[in-house]
């Protein structure tokens with residue numbers, strides 16, 4: 001289907017333009033375009049932008065989280081659940097199966113720790129996985145029995161525990177935010193989840209460093225070098241000072257490939273060391289988890305938490321992302337968080353900076369509204385100035401993905 005969008009403005013300040021879409025791309029931009037066979041839609045003078053790209057998300061996790069019990073307030077929330085199987089997220093405690101059995105003895109329960117690193121299963125849930133393979137992430141007691149704690153074994157649970165969450169509802173939510181593309185950062189994910197959005201998988205490029213069990217220097221060097229030999233830039237999960245310094249030391253030896261990324265960069269003591277790299281950050285965390293960070297993070301790390309402005313000043317590329325379901329999904333809330341955070345106020349960046357990051361594609365290239373560009377677009381119900389002053393998802397009015405009108409309000 002082809003479209004003629006009447007009366008929009010562009011980010012460069014031009015206004016009163018019409019934009020024609022056909023064959024999944026922008027075919028014409030100009031004032032007063034002649035009427036054709038296309039369906040016409042009124043842009044109302046709002047700004048037309050490329051659709052947003054969330055550079056780090058976990059789609060299956062985000063879809064499943066929509067249907068999960070929220071245990072951020074404690075495990076007591078489990079006892080009120082009525083479903084035949086209980087999936088819960090956001091737990092702030094690490095408990096074994098006996099504790100979970102006392103809360104819910106009769107049905108399978110699995111609870112995710114808020115770090116995302118740990119699943120805790122009760123005895124009925126463990127029984128469904130029997131025989132449990134002998135893997136390093138399967139914690140066992142002195143008698144060799146599983147304790148119910150499974151570390152970094154999402155892939156084991158992914159195939160065995162339906163429902164996988166409602167991807168359709170997640171796709172609608174992403175579209176309503178103006179998100180037309182995402183990069184799924186789930187390690188080892190090989191099948192792109194079916195969504196209206198363009199989905200890029202980090203897959204094998206994602207190297208997860210387990211902070212309780214870091215790889216040795218040689219092992220990490222060999223893994224990164226092997227990916228680089230295949231021409232694949234790496235995406236290394238670094239949420240502690242130690243894992244970051246290890247990664248930087250290895251990259252210093254093997255060299256960097258354009259597109260190499262640090263995921264999170266949760267603690268960066270010296271931004272200068274990251275020059276030439278890309279950091280995919282989550283400004284939403286510093287607002288959503290502010291109180292917990294204040295209470296729990298090492299005071300020495302606190303000033304270096306989720307940097308943004310100091311990285312840019314050191315010539316490090318920074319891209320924003322949600323890391324949903326662990327962080328808030330709404331990119332407009334993420335823009336507000338980055339611009340107004342009070343944990344590390346020296347790391348604030350203008351809304352425009354974060355927006356520009358969301359406007360880069362999966363290969364980190366800037367995108368613009370131009371003839372020939374993909375028709376992955378959004379129209380806001382206001383000029384750009386308003387959106388930068390008061391970034392809000394409610395401003396998103398029209399969204400096209402690959403030339404298809406995906407959202408209209």
Ligand SMILES: [Zn+2]
Pocket residue numbers: 056057058185323
């Ligand atoms: Zn992640």
